[in-house]
Amino acid sequence: MxxxxxxxxxxxxxxxxxxxxxxxxxxxxxTAAAQEAEPAWPSGAEGNVGSYQDARGQDSVTVSVGAGDQGLAFDPTLLWVDTGT
The missing domain is CATH 1.20.5 (Single alpha-helices involved in coiled-coils or other helix-helix interfaces)
Incomplete structure (x- = not known):
């Protein structure tokens, strides 16, 4: 070794x-219930393809990889999930 x-x-x-x-x-x-205000998203995420998705309380979430005109983005770009997910 x-x-x-x-x-x-x-x-x-x-x-x-x-x-x-x-x-x-x-x-x-x-908990997510205590976090009612929308989080501050990173500035680099703004303007990318897709929309904001509130996925708190969901068992599973699907994120598309390779979205956008050039296939270099995620959709949804902004995703809010429960703490510990």
């Missing part, structure tokens, strides 16, 4: 722990 393998494993372990911690923090930030 090379030292590169150990480094990759350490990175994956650290990244996984950071992701779990971030997820736990997001879950405690409130």
């Amino acid at each position: 090379s030292t590169d393998d150990v480094s990759r494993r350490a990175f994956i372990r650290t990244a996984g722990g950071a992701t779990a911690a971030a997820g736990a923090t997001a879950v405690t930030s409130g």
Whole structure:
């Protein structure tokens, strides 16, 4: 086993722990029912193809990949889902 393998494993372990911690923090930030105001969307998402979709409370959501005139967009571009989804 090379030292590169150990480094990759350490990175994956650290990244996984950071992701779990971030997820736990997001879950405690409130429920979707308490978040009635529309979120502030990233400015880069404005003007893209598609529309805003409020998908809170849905079990599954479909996002089209390759939408738009050049096939380089997502539809819906702006998607609001429940915390922890």
